[in-house]
Amino acid sequence: MYSTNYRVFWTMVFLGLCLPFLSVAQSLSGRVLDATSSSPLIGATVTWLGTTQATSTDATGYFQLKAAPSGESSLLVTYIGYKSDTIQVQGRSNLVIKLQSSGSLKEVTVTAKQDRYNAMTPTNSQVITAMDLTKSACCNLAESFETNASVEVSTSDAVSGAKQIQMLGLDGSYTLMTTDNVPALRGLATPYRLNYLSGTYIEAIDIIKGTGSVLNGYESISGQVNVRLRDPEKSDRLYVNLYGNSFAKWDANVNASATLTPKLSTILMLHTDQMANRIDGNDDGFLDLPLGKHYNVFNKWKYNTGKQWVAELGLQALRETRTGGQVGYRSGMPQVEGSFYGTESETDRYSAYSKTSYTFKNRPYQSLGLILSGSHHAFDSNYGARTYNGRQNSGLANLIFQSAFGNTAHTYKTGLSYQLEDYQEELAGKDYTRKEQVPGAFFEYIYQNSTNLTLVGGVRADHHNLYGWVYTPRFNVKYDFTPNTILRLAAGKGFRVANPIAENVASLISNREFVLKDNLAPEKAWNLGGSFTQYFEVGARKGAFITDYYYTSFQNQVVPDMYSSPYQVVFSNLDGRSFSKSFQAELQYELTEMLDVKAAYKYFDVRTTYNDQLLQRPFIPNHRAFLNLGFATPFDKWRADLTAQWFGPRPVPDMEGGHLNGGNSPDGIIKTRTVSPYAVFNGQVTRAFKKWEVYLGGENLLNYKQKNPIIAADRPFSQNFDASMVWAPITGRLIYAGMRFTIK
């Protein structure tokens, strides 16, 4: 009984050290074998734990089992003369179960594929599968969230084309981003980081709401986005994707993988995108999208002995240049009145990571893992006359040991970490440097009873060379009232050191002065929340209803105040309250065999104290709605998707008023105005052939645009110029087409 669980934990380590394990099997098949001789066991009974739904294996040991009342995740396998076994299915649809004859050690090997909805993890998690990724355009991580209701992607300004994610109504910098569960793309990389991973590099994305586990550090506050990169062992030999759109932006991707020896495999992933077309759809004299060239290489290696050792190595290099601003601007033009306004940036980034894990012999539940990662990020940029350059060198070491107390109902993970961050920033001639050295230790205890309760309690203590001791407690509970009715609760603390300039690059595209107060302290917040999941079946079709509520309260926050003065952005510590309340209700249902529906409603109440006034955070609508229709013919030969997003009215700072008045209103009250609601529609049609796929799609199909997104666009060198007041799409309808080619 117990060593089965050991095997499950062993598998979890094997697959990437820790948490995000998602989904429920739709239908299950597998076979039951004798553990020592591997001969099939005929007539073994396989039952969904806690139900009467069962089957027995056939003459060759095979069984097939209909997905239990969805949500069911444990199988009970019994056979006379053998030890019974409970198996956590964990989203696999295909199992090999090895039973040990009574008296000797047991073993179970679990192999298979992953489905979408998750009933397993103690945290509120969702998966965007590789199939979902092909539903929206190809190009990078930003587009990957388009068919998902939990993460919003917004454009940060009207010039740079940068996109930001938001979760729980909070800025993307409060979301921890990891690739293969290694923290990645932090610090100065934040503003454009969604461009740094091509959609074709990605196998799946795990989205975790709430603070999550302590294993990956103290940073996550609103949640975690884990990007699972393609696995060299399982990838197609060749994958090519070509994309072009009506703005004349081109994208090309090539993935090639090879198994060099039975143990060693590698994948090389290449990506480039090119935008050379000057578009000014709203005739404000500014390019709607910057011109740019992006080159990106990712190489991943995997060494798998199939026994105790697994090692992985990832290497990435990228180079990106962007030129934006007025249509007449050419590189190198002087930035003075009478010339053209322009923005330029050049980014070079190199990074590497390695993961090694060792599983103890005859103790499959016990393992030791070492994660090392390092990166160098450098950029030079200018926004009009203002220059902003940065360098960041990062290093991270994480040693994780996991084992069990007595039996696998009580497991733990513990370890040591060391993080180094060396920042050098220069803004308008002023230097900002910071060197962080943070050794830390963590411990996480997991209790899992055999039926319906999981408790995860974690704590970490880190010593920050600049800010002293940091203690991070986090707690998760999952309780299954029935296999179909699941309640999760989470509470935890997050801590992070803000990078105010990098996180507010959009505001650089204005002539506001950046004022950083001297005593900026780290950001700290508590996040409390929970979710309720109900799986159901109506007319033999499956569905799920998921609702969640999270409350995030900041103890300190670095508040960018653009609202008290139109000519400055003042960064100061929070003085007063700052919080976010987020509610979401989502319904997923298979309407017919070919049509899937996802609908969601979201309510956000996000407020921060600016200049002694607790105001609704600008640009964040209170109400949002989301609808996704997915259509697919048998065998996915034809697929069509339509996504609609509706954004309710929202407050934006009344800058026009402020500018015209030449400053803050005399009574010191910050003026806001409300902008009207709007909806955005995206759609795509895909036709699959044996090795080919062609797709045609459109974004912003109704061509909704914010009128005059740039304030004082005709006088970019004047004090009033401001391109950061963006709340709706600035580019109009976009039509794209592309093809994918695969050799398996």
Place this chain on the structure above:
Amino acid sequence: MKTLKIWMLALVMTGFATVGFAANGKKGDEVKFKTSAVCGMCKATIEKGLAYEKGVEKAVLDVDSKIVTVTYDAKKTSPEKLKKAVNELGYDADDSPATPRAYDRLDECCKKDSAH
């Protein structure tokens, strides 16, 4: 922009036409192979794989007998080609063995040898 719309429409129409044609169920030739399929998972793999083969109208695998019945258009494909297609999915078809690489990539439970 208008041209693009027309293109899009044309593409969608072609799609429906294709689907409609397939659904008409024009009686084609039929061939049966004994495969090395072992489970329900294999059924899905084989049926989907064959559905993408040129000229195939329908493919049904009976898991118990391991026999796949393929309805096809003789003008577009031949039993030899279909046999090869089954091999390239990782399964034997009558006397013709599975392509080794495709076989290696099958999920563990779909391999005919996993019991030995």
